[in-house]
Structure formats: structure tokens, C-alpha cells
Amino acid sequence: MDARYKSRDIERRSLDVDGLKRSFLEWLVYSVGKDARAATRRDWFHTVALAVRDRVVDRWMDTTRSYYQEDAKRVYYLSLEFLIGRLLTNSLSNLGIVDECRQALDRLGLSMEDVVDAEPDAALGNGGLGRLAACFLDSMASQGLPGYGYGIRYEFGLFEQRFENGWQVEYPEQWLQFGNPWEFARPEVLYPVQFYGRVEEFRDSVGDRAYRWVDADRVLAMAYDTPVVGYGGDTINTLRLWSARATRDFNFGHFNDGAYMKAVEQKILSENLSRVLYPNDATETGKELRLKQEYFFTSASLQDILRRYLQHHTTFENLPNKAAIQLNDTHPAIGIAELMRLLVDQHALRWDDAWEITRATFAYTNHTLLPEALEAWPVRMIERVLPRHMQIIYEINAKFLNRTKARADGDNARLSRLSLIDERGERRVRMGNLAFLGSHKVNGVSALHTELMKQTVFADFHEEFPDRINNKTNGITPRRWLKQANPALSELITTRIGEGWISDLSQIAALRDKADDVVFREEFRRAKRKNKKRLAAYIARQTGEEVLVDSIFDVQVKRMHEYKRQLLNVLHTIALYNEMRDNPTVSWVPVTKVFAGKAAPSYHMAKLIIKLINDVAKVVNHDPSVHDNLKVVLLPNYNVTAAEIIIPAADLSEQISTAGMEASGTGNMKLALNGALTIGTLDGANVEIREHVGPDNIFIFGMTAEEVNDLRASGGFNPREVIASNPSLKRALDMISTGAFSPDDRNRYHPIVQALTDGGDHFLVTADFADYCRAQEAAMHLYRDPEEWTRKAILNTANMGWFSSDRTVNEYAGEVWDVHPVHPNHDGEGFR
Ligand code: KOT
Incomplete structure (x- = not known):
């Protein structure tokens, strides 16, 4: 074989810092067509991605060939x-070369974060x-x-x-x-x-x-x-x-x-x-x-x-x-x-x-x-x-x-x-x-x-x-949703129980004991705080809003849909705002309400709810009478990358759909695995999350699917009665309907108020409001006790092992697909 080709061939596979660096320079010049002085961040992203891709190709072909040779199902x-x-961090992480890549970039005077951020x-x-x-x-x-x-x-x-x-x-x-x-x-x-x-x-x-x-x-x-x-x-x-x-x-x-x-x-x-x-x-x-x-x-x-x-x-x-x-x-x-x-x-x-x-x-x-x-x-x-x-x-x-x-x-x-x-x-x-x-x-x-x-x-x-x-x-993959998204917590976990959890998440149960360890709790809190600072900086960049890192980060991130009941969360936000204004001398637990999610372009009600959240945020965030005790942010363009920043920083996870309507949910799993406590209905996989984390470590509220079904069948639900009997709900709704949040267009939210009242409140927002507020109060009360809160947060992380998508996929493989693992033959000069 031509010696030059051979040396290049080896270069394409080397995983050490020097090899990566040489490979980056080669790709930059000969494939991206730039020199290091002229290269943009995007050029570097393409360069690094192509060099990383080189390192998987041999093993990819080995894998495909093994399936073929074994005629595997x-x-x-x-x-x-x-x-x-x-995919960049994901590929590097699964190949085990994140640090090597970071160092190689460092030697080229580049920051890994900048390169990673150039990927769409x-x-x-x-x-x-x-x-x-x-x-x-x-x-x-x-x-x-x-x-x-x-x-x-x-x-x-x-x-x-x-x-x-x-x-x-x-x-x-x-x-x-x-x-x-x-x-x-x-x-x-x-x-x-x-x-x-x-x-x-x-x-x-x-x-x-x-x-x-x-x-x-x-x-x-x-x-x-x-x-x-x-x-x-x-x-x-x-x-x-x-x-x-x-x-x-x-x-x-x-x-x-x-x-x-x-x-x-x-x-x-x-x-x-x-x-x-x-x-x-x-x-x-x-x-x-x-x-x-x-x-x-x-x-x-x-x-x-x-x-x-x-x-x-x-x-x-x-x-x-x-x-x-x-x-x-x-x-x-x-x-x-x-x-x-x-x-x-x-x-x-x-x-x-x-x-x-x-x-x-x-x-x-x-x-x-x-x-x-x-x-x-x-x-x-x-x-x-x-x-x-x-x-x-x-x-x-x-x-x-x-x-x-x-x-x-x-x-x-x-x-x-x-x-x-x-x-x-x-x-x-x-x-x-x-x-x-x-x-x-x-x-x-x-x-x-x-x-x-x-x-x-x-x-x-x-x-x-x-x-x-x-x-x-x-289930969810622990690689992306814990190891990559939350390096602070991942490293802490690995120092205590080793790295077996990454490929066998059931091992994370070994953290259960650590919930009673005061030193571990302190370190767990430190990791969460680091993630909250990262999110606070992101919020400031995206919305211009400054939020308190020590406030409860109360997070609802998912598509905007009436059945997911962002409205229930907004009504609670307004009620809390009113309470804080009425009682300025009380020492409130500061709360940051974080929302994110897209509405289908033709879903008018969901888009109106987005506007309402933004309008409420404008009023609340600029009202000096609540001091900094309450902030509301709606982050734009929620996507996988935003989720990786938001989820590790959450304290409270909102999973509040009308019971019987959310098939499973998977955000609920990502948040609990990252040590957020769930406030939720007995809907979808919340039911199984409660079984795994334990009823003391989750805030459950609201009607059950059966109760929802019976109430709807009886045809006897009257939201007007519920509203009349709950002054804080009535006041919140009145404010929305009289334009307290939309002085420029006082009728703007008529369709929302209509849906919750004469429309019959199909999603039973008003029906669950009082119990939701009770659960919110319980959460705020617990947050005043950082040791207890952290203990429960650790138990959430430790008890979520079953929700790995590895478990899910293995169940499909055994019970539906009848497919079995194949171990590819890497007899060539593959790495490691
Ligand atoms: C169904 C039909 C058309 C377009 C989208 C869907 C859809 C999306 N159906 N369910 N989902 C969500 O799927 C997730 C994964 O199973 C569930 O966790 C979630 O509850 C569903 O809403």
C-alpha cells in the first residue's frame, strides 16, 4: 500500500489528542478548504464533525457486515x-473522546463550546x-x-x-x-x-x-x-x-x-x-x-x-x-x-x-x-x-x-x-x-x-x-439526558458509584443510600446550582430577564396544548402573584416560572396561551411590589438543545395534563432523572414514576382518569360553580377577562375565559385548580428545608433507573421483535 495513504489511514482512526489535532487541520484545509486564520466557528464544527465521522466509519462497516454475515434478524x-x-457531543461522548477533543481544540486555540454551538x-x-x-x-x-x-x-x-x-x-x-x-x-x-x-x-x-x-x-x-x-x-x-x-x-x-x-x-x-x-x-x-x-x-x-x-x-x-x-x-x-x-x-x-x-x-x-x-x-x-x-x-x-x-x-x-x-x-x-x-x-x-x-x-x-x-x-436515553446534558451531576454520580450506570441505568439505585449523606447532599445541591446558573445566563441571553438562582425553578416545557394545561400553571402563577402583592411582609419562597414550547401554527388557542404567558410575564416581572419573589419566563424556540440546558436546572417538574389524556410523557422522566421533584396528575407514566420514586417524593394532585371519565359522563360539571366558590381562581380569571394583562386589548383573552366557563372547561382546569394550589404550597413549603428537598431530589434520581430507554427497547426486543444483540467483529485495525 502507498505509504502516504497508509499513514493517513491510521490518522483517520487515532483517538489521542495529537492525532485528533492533526486530523482537524487536515480536514479544515483539504475538505472545508480554509486555513486556520480564516475559519469560522461553523467551519470548525464541520471540520471536527468530519474528523469524528472518520472514526466511526470502520466500525459502522464492521457492524453492517456482521449483521449481513450472521443473517441476523x-x-x-x-x-x-x-x-x-x-450529534457532535453525542458522538464524542459515545466514542469516549470528549476530553481528547476538547484538548485538541484547546491546542488550536478554540473552545469546544463554541464549536459545539455551531451545530444546528x-x-x-x-x-x-x-x-x-x-x-x-x-x-x-x-x-x-x-x-x-x-x-x-x-x-x-x-x-x-x-x-x-x-x-x-x-x-x-x-x-x-x-x-x-x-x-x-x-x-x-x-x-x-x-x-x-x-x-x-x-x-x-x-x-x-x-x-x-x-x-x-x-x-x-x-x-x-x-x-x-x-x-x-x-x-x-x-x-x-x-x-x-x-x-x-x-x-x-x-x-x-x-x-x-x-x-x-x-x-x-x-x-x-x-x-x-x-x-x-x-x-x-x-x-x-x-x-x-x-x-x-x-x-x-x-x-x-x-x-x-x-x-x-x-x-x-x-x-x-x-x-x-x-x-x-x-x-x-x-x-x-x-x-x-x-x-x-x-x-x-x-x-x-x-x-x-x-x-x-x-x-x-x-x-x-x-x-x-x-x-x-x-x-x-x-x-x-x-x-x-x-x-x-x-x-x-x-x-x-x-x-x-x-x-x-x-x-x-x-x-x-x-x-x-x-x-x-x-x-x-x-x-x-x-x-x-x-x-x-x-x-x-x-x-x-x-x-x-x-x-x-x-x-x-x-x-x-x-x-x-x-x-x-x-423510556429515555441516559446518555443524552444525564451524561451529556448534565456533566456536573454525572461526574458526581460516577465518583460515587462508578460509571456502570451509563449503560445500565438500574445501577443508579446505588445512590439511594447517599440521600442520607449530608456531604453528598451538599454536592448534589452544588451540581444543581451550577446548572441553574447556566440556565439563568441562558434566560438572560434569550429574554433579557434576570432571575434568582436561589428561587425554585418551576419548569413546564413541552408542546403547547390545552390538554397539557399550561393554563392551569398560568392561573396558579396569577394567584401566587396576587397573594404576594396582598402580603408583602411575608417572607415568600422566591419562584421562577419557566415555560417553553411551540404551538402548532394553526392552533389558535395554543397561540393565544403563548401570548397570555408573555403578557403575564410582562406585568409580573415589572411589578416592584413582588420584589424579585416571582418571575415568569417563556423561552423561545424550545428544542432538544434548549431542553439539554433547561432540564438539568429544574427544581420542580410540571406534569399536569388532564388525567387520561397524556399517553406517557417523556419529559417527566428526563426531569425526575435530573433530580427535579414532579408536581403532577395521575396521568401517563406519572403513575409509574410515583411507584418508582415513592409517593412521599412526588406531589400528586387532581382527579384520576376514572374520575375524569365519570364526571364527563355525568355531564354534570359546571365550571361556573367551581369558580364562584374559589375566590383566588375567580380573581385570577377576572383579571384575565378584564384586561389586567392586556390593557392594549382588553378582550384579547375572551376565548380563553369562554373556554373555561361557558365552554364547559373540557380539560377540567378549574376542577383541578384548588388541589393544584395545595400541591404547589406543599412544594414551596418543602423548598424551605433544603436538606429535605435535596434528600427527595436524590431519591428521584436514584429511583428513575427503570425509565431508561435501554429497558424499553430490551422489552420490545424480547416480547415483540424477537431480535437479539449481535457483537460486531472488529478484527481489522479498529480502535481499542
Ligand atoms: C400522534 C399522531 C400524530 C402526531 C403526533 C402524535 C403523537 C405524539 N402522539 N403521541 N405523541 C406523544 O408521544 C410520546 C411518546 O410516546 C408520549 O410520551 C406523549 O404522551 C404523546 O403525546
Whole structure:
């Protein structure tokens, strides 16, 4: 081998400070094309990312080769969203070279923080569902599981949120503007995806009826691969995202006609498929482009999965033994009809065999019971966009209902509920029912949510298939959400119990004893204080507001949604403000209310709540009569990077959704793991968090899901009565409705007041207000006793081990996917 090439080859792998530094300089000059004097922070970020990427490529290929050689069963996680965030610290940390990189940069006169901060946030998701997918990728790779993520490479991620005059304004999020050093374009991995056209019936070679989809438009799906570095760097998995490309022969006819501009226009239109992420969290749009996005990435992924399978196999009966496909909600559920089409139409399998294979391959995760989020596409739209799939869905439905009818002795109401087609009003395809029927396992994301699935949306299906529904309580990756986001606490933990917790979070239970150790408590507080200072500086930079580091940092960060009840928190804020003004001589526990979260651009009520928080902040923060005892901040543009700064600094974690409405929550887990005490309802995973941290170490309030259900069913809830009987609630609401926070437009908050009163208060904000205030008081009271507070905070951290996404993913692997760890062979000259 050429000696120069060889030395460079070794350089690409070295992990010591000198090697990294030389490698940075080489990348800077020869790939970024700058010298050190001219390089910007962004140039350095690209340089470092490319040099780090070099260090994973060999191990990535080893991993992929090992899966191939062992013909291992793979799991394919199909998700319309992957909310990844930044990758530089994550990659360095999982490779174990954070310090080396910092020193190498130091020798070049650069600060690691500056370089890290130049990376844009990969925001290819809205909230919990997308972030869960990203945590699962980290956990699968860290467990050595052969897991692939499949999704869309959106050119524009979730919009950037700014506040203008207190209102949310959306700006495009151009994360790819300066290139993405982590991805590898695969122009040769290209699959055709069809839309529209019509179905032709014909006779196959043995004279049976067969179908082909003709006259369709074609778009190409091109792959971009991002390596997913597992902890320790042994396993490097792949996230494959599809980008839409026009076919080369696109409207060739137009060229012959001389209609060149028209052809180019068509090309641009077809490439819109992967242009932008829909910004709705837990609500559906019903837009045709969204349906096309769903089919686009699902079809490309299935073609890729079958291609990989066929490298080792000639028939399909073993597909379920070699591939598990997990549907992240119903967004990829059209894949059930697509796999049937591929097996029956293209590979000539018999229907019943294809159906058995399909069902054994797919599993489905439901993430919400909110009716407005359950996908139901108009039959007319599917007929037009995916005509062959509509036929297949009808066929699945007919066979299923026929079988069921035989046993259902005439219960037509039940049959119509089980049907894949909703016949009430405009006929629609119920994607949840399709996903349920086409999967061998269906799961909810917390114990409570799974029980409610059995009792509500899937009650009839559960009766029909009692073994299909199972629970997989969500989790979070301790690498990103403790080790990386909270170095102060992580280092403290590691000095006391070693670093085993990073890959086995159950070991963090060894901290339980330390809750009674006065020295450890002092150090725990010191770490929290450091994080609070970091957040205070961030708040000052972002909002200009100065907050007291010694105040309670009371944090509610999540998407803006009525069911998450930011309004309940705002009402408490106003009530507390009034109490402080009324009693200026009392020595109050200072409180900083921290909010952050985006509202869907078309969700007017959520946007009005944002404006209200900003208006309340303006009044409270400038009122000298409360001194500095109360501050309210709403941080703009909440994303993964902001979460990494906010969460480690929280004292109190707000998880206050109306019971029965939050499927799980995962922010609740991140905050408790970082030593925040939860104030919350018995909703989603809060129920299990209480079981793990202990009822004495959490502030639970409010109605239970059952009580909510009964109250709603009784139809007897009257918010007016509740308000009249609670003077502090009445006063807070009166202030909102008379314009105390909006003197420039006194009617501004009429819709909010209306919803909470004559509107019937669907989310039961007023019903839970008094008990919420009681829980808040208990929290403030406890905060006066720093030793007791810290003891409970430590017990939260120590008792959250079960909520690692490693645990979650292992449960899926064992109970749903039947996949097993593979240990890649790194016999080459890999590192370590
Ligand atoms: C559902 C349909 C469309 C768009 C988004 C959703 C969605 C998002 N459904 N659930 N989520 C959240 O998922 C998280 C992960 O499971 C849960 O923790 C959270 O409670 C859900 O609201």
C-alpha cells in the first residue's frame, strides 16, 4: 500500500489528542478548504464533525457486515419523525473522546463550546413521538441490537419559533443550509414510488385474477445514511432517511413539445414530498401531501427491507424471522397494504400466505387516544392517490368482517366499529384499525395508556384479539439526558458509584443510600446550582430577564396544548402573584416560572396561551411590589438543545395534563432523572414514576382518569360553580377577562375565559385548580428545608433507573421483535 495513504489511514482512526489535532487541520484545509486564520466557528464544527465521522466509519462497516454475515434478524423502526438534536457531543461522548477533543481544540486555540454551538439542531420531529424514536436509536445501538431507523430527510425541520410582540411567529428551520457533515448521500440507493394512476385487472400465467397499477406518476426515493453511534462505539447502526427526487425521464414529452419550463416545474413539485415536516403534534391535517409523505417513505423503506432480505433468501416465508417492522403510530400504517401489494402483485404470493407473513412482520405502537389525532383518510383520497391500496384495504376488511360476522350473531354496531371503513359521514379509512389488524402485537406507551386503549379505542379489537395489546412504558436515553446534558451531576454520580450506570441505568439505585449523606447532599445541591446558573445566563441571553438562582425553578416545557394545561400553571402563577402583592411582609419562597414550547401554527388557542404567558410575564416581572419573589419566563424556540440546558436546572417538574389524556410523557422522566421533584396528575407514566420514586417524593394532585371519565359522563360539571366558590381562581380569571394583562386589548383573552366557563372547561382546569394550589404550597413549603428537598431530589434520581430507554427497547426486543444483540467483529485495525 502507498505509504502516504497508509499513514493517513491510521490518522483517520487515532483517538489521542495529537492525532485528533492533526486530523482537524487536515480536514479544515483539504475538505472545508480554509486555513486556520480564516475559519469560522461553523467551519470548525464541520471540520471536527468530519474528523469524528472518520472514526466511526470502520466500525459502522464492521457492524453492517456482521449483521449481513450472521443473517441476523433486524428490526426496522418506521417513523415519520426523528427528533435527534445535535450529534457532535453525542458522538464524542459515545466514542469516549470528549476530553481528547476538547484538548485538541484547546491546542488550536478554540473552545469546544463554541464549536459545539455551531451545530444546528436536527429537528425532524414535533415532540414526544419523534424524540422517543431518537432515544430508541441510541438505545438499540448501545444494546448491540440490529436496529435501523427509516424516515424522511425533511429539508425544513420543525419551524423556528420567535416571539414578536409576545405572539408566536414561525420561521423556516433550514438545518441543511450549510450542509450536514453526519450524513452520507447514497445516490445509488434509489427506489421508485408511485402515485395516482389506475388498476388493471388481468389473468396471470395460471389463469388467476391478478392486478397491476398502471399510468401512475413516479417519484424516486433517494437514501441518506447517518451512522448511529452506540455507547462504547462497538455497534454503529444506520438511520436511513429518504429524499424525493424527480425521475430522470420526468415528463420527457414536454421537452419534445418545447415546454421545458413546465417540465422543470413538475420536477420541483414532485420533490416537494420531502420538503417540510408537518408541524402538528397529536393532531391530524388530512392533507393529501401528508398522505403522500407517509406512503413515500413507507414504500421506499419496504422495498429496501425486501431487497436486503432477498440477498439471503429466495422465498418469503422466512421474512418474519428476519425482519421486524415497528410502526411508530399509524403514520406508516399504509405499509401493511403496501407489503401485501408487493408480495401479492409483484412476487405472486397467495393472499393468505402474504397476509400471514405481513401480520407476523408488523407491530404497531399507539401514542395517543385523542380523537383528533387518530388518522382517518377519506376513501376518495386514497382511491385517487393509491388506487391499488384502496382495493387491498377493502379486501382485508371484507375477509376480516366475514370471519367476524360468523361469530358475531348480528351485532351490526360492533361490526361497524371493527370495520376499517368509518361509514359515518364521509367514508374514511381508519388507520388505527388497519394497523391493529395487520400487526401481531399492538402496544401503548404507559401502563395507564395501555389499559385505556383496551377500554376505549380498541375495546372491540381487544375482545376479538385478547393477546395482541401489550404495554411498553416509554423510556429515555441516559446518555443524552444525564451524561451529556448534565456533566456536573454525572461526574458526581460516577465518583460515587462508578460509571456502570451509563449503560445500565438500574445501577443508579446505588445512590439511594447517599440521600442520607449530608456531604453528598451538599454536592448534589452544588451540581444543581451550577446548572441553574447556566440556565439563568441562558434566560438572560434569550429574554433579557434576570432571575434568582436561589428561587425554585418551576419548569413546564413541552408542546403547547390545552390538554397539557399550561393554563392551569398560568392561573396558579396569577394567584401566587396576587397573594404576594396582598402580603408583602411575608417572607415568600422566591419562584421562577419557566415555560417553553411551540404551538402548532394553526392552533389558535395554543397561540393565544403563548401570548397570555408573555403578557403575564410582562406585568409580573415589572411589578416592584413582588420584589424579585416571582418571575415568569417563556423561552423561545424550545428544542432538544434548549431542553439539554433547561432540564438539568429544574427544581420542580410540571406534569399536569388532564388525567387520561397524556399517553406517557417523556419529559417527566428526563426531569425526575435530573433530580427535579414532579408536581403532577395521575396521568401517563406519572403513575409509574410515583411507584418508582415513592409517593412521599412526588406531589400528586387532581382527579384520576376514572374520575375524569365519570364526571364527563355525568355531564354534570359546571365550571361556573367551581369558580364562584374559589375566590383566588375567580380573581385570577377576572383579571384575565378584564384586561389586567392586556390593557392594549382588553378582550384579547375572551376565548380563553369562554373556554373555561361557558365552554364547559373540557380539560377540567378549574376542577383541578384548588388541589393544584395545595400541591404547589406543599412544594414551596418543602423548598424551605433544603436538606429535605435535596434528600427527595436524590431519591428521584436514584429511583428513575427503570425509565431508561435501554429497558424499553430490551422489552420490545424480547416480547415483540424477537431480535437479539449481535457483537460486531472488529478484527481489522479498529480502535481499542
Ligand atoms: C400522534 C399522531 C400524530 C402526531 C403526533 C402524535 C403523537 C405524539 N402522539 N403521541 N405523541 C406523544 O408521544 C410520546 C411518546 O410516546 C408520549 O410520551 C406523549 O404522551 C404523546 O403525546
